Amino acid sequence: MTAPAPPSETLRASLATLLDGLPPKQAAQAVDRLIANYRGATPTDTPILRDRADVAAYAAYRMPATFEAVHAALEALAEAVPDWTPADHTDVGGGTGAATWAVSATWPGDRAVTVLDWSDPALALGREIALANPALKDARWQRARIGKDLTLPATTDLVTVSYVLNELTPADRTALVDTAAASARSVVIVEAGTPAGYARVIEARDRLIAAGFRVAAPCPHSAACPIAPGEDWCHFSARVSRSSLHRQVKGGSLPYEDEKFSYVAATRLPVTPAPARVIRRPQIRKGQVLLDLCEPDEQLTRRTITKRHGDLYKAARDTAWGDSWPPADS
Template sequence: MAYRQLLKRITTRNYSTQKALFLSEKQIQSLDQVTESELLVEEININSEHYVRGSEEAAFGSKRIGCVELPKPLMKSIQDLVEGQDKRLIRTDALRLYDALRSTARIPKETDDFDGTRSAKKIRKATASVVEPHKVSYGPRESVAYAAGVLPSTYAAVTNVMKEISSRVSDFRPRSMLDFGTGPGTAIWAAKEHFELEKCVGVDLSEDMLRVAEQIEESIKLGDSTPVEFKRFLSVDPKAQKTDLVVCSFTLGEISSAALQKSTVEQLWEQTGDMLVLIDRGTPVGFSNVVRARQWILDMEGANAHVVAPCPHEKPCPLLFSPEAKPNDLWCHFSQRVQRPTFLMKTKHSKFNTEDSKYSYVVLRRGARPAKSSSIESQAYHWPRLIQPPLKKNGHIVMDTCSTNGEIQRMVIPKSQGKIPYRDARKAMWGDSFPHLSKNKIVTRVSEGITKEE
């Protein structure tokens, strides 16, 4: 009885909700023999100091952002767009888009199948399921299918790149943006999530795609939203003010020839006042498009341009220009997970609500590469980049990285190197910049790239 009365007196008092009352076992057993004043009440002080296990540099170099989800206004606008269409036609057109993308994924090899080593029967069997490389023209049906079946994956890739730029380059605050090959405006919506833009221009050759972009923009536009102008052609005015941020996402592969690609990239660079972002599919062809565009600009500008990401150098890419490069087997690309909206799950007839978007990219900025200083931001420009997922072994981590000397190197971080470097290596993921040097000997997997001009 005394125990219950004592608990009632304690609980009815105005104690702070952030404190706890602890009684020893002996005190609980003697509650009937003691009074409240005889109880020993101790206040436990909680140390608010944060215990850091990994390094700050490794956290800064991390590229992962988790699963990307489309903004709800954008999802709703696409859902409204899909509701007014025939669902079976949308799926049929989306499958045609997927076939076209798969058919142009790999770099064609100049080999003669009829060289006497393979029979005609084996060749017919091997090529029976292969779709001839082709591209799709975007009409009204294809434009809607693109928004319903392709836009989420492209949005995820652009979002990852924009997040990396905003977190790594503190002095980059763009006010204007040009999105070349805008499609339904994917890159514009992704950039708006990370930058305070005052003017956006989207350029696309397809009138039907621009019509879809305008419809999406009208449905999610708010009273104080950034004005977006969509047009078919890129007007070049030497006297006009250049654009702070120029983006060309998943468009280089749609250009028919290398000469036209080079001309387009050079015009985009002329329009760039600060930073140019080139993104393409994470396939051997998409990778080669991005790397060649990167090299064109660096050859043209020299020391007046540098690579912000992903390369820690301005030398020719070893995965394409090195004598031992095999771009169909090993190429630089990255992955970003995206949550599939309902309309995408229905378009693909899939029960899984996530998918991985593979992409290759390069971010170029005017001016020389920042010199290494005491700040983490300047040091990150010189950290090697993981081009593949690390191999986590028993007691050591194996990482293939793109190094500052323009080579693909294999680093091994053993447990004996220290707690912090080893933990950073354990937590490192594909695409991260790694700040520690290797204790063990570094092995060169692919040598430095050499261009034809050299």
């Protein structure tokens, strides 16, 4: 029997058919406007995704990047809580459901899934795409205003909030994080890997810790972030294969691009965070590897791993930005 394709490949195959019949120029114009909103500020009473053309362009252009970023954050959570699998998942502001695909790629199997969003066209298209993923066959796609009036189940195992906080007013951001904290055993929040995105993640991180959560990732501790505000920001990178729409809009020749994102994964469960986290792309030089690390003692350090470190040096050469350090098997 042929093994089923990974969720990432199934998602890409489903997205490839979305733009059939949509003029390339119209798709590109929709993406340009969506990127402007994604990078700017949007009132909470104005859904970004207005119609089928918007949603198709958004899904084809943004879903692969959102999937890869959220999947990376979820994998870090799974590493920190290895004996746990969420029995149910609520994706807040989930749009076309990229985070639900990422959850199914991290923890295979069936679970109760609910996607909440205020855009009917996004929910409709998300439901359509999800038909290709058996883990999402019974998912609920529900229209809801995301903000202070949002209600969630009294208890839910996992709540994801990806690329949503940027669309909300400060008051609605606070209300959303507090609502998620009151409902969930674990919360994963992903934002753009910009200084502003990082600031929103840190604000949410602080509220989750105040609500009794422990940080599972990326931080190796639940104390204050050691990065001085305004001087730097914590973010990571996920490799994304470029679709034809990506190449058309950006005019790039490379078959991939790197999605920069910031995130926090927090939980009420017993957790073993990373011993340290690689917070920049490792610098590989002749006979040595330079690793920039966030340490459990709330310090940022640079470690130089050389050939004389033996197996640790080999591990450092294979270590990627965002990985825990040292590797568990080192």
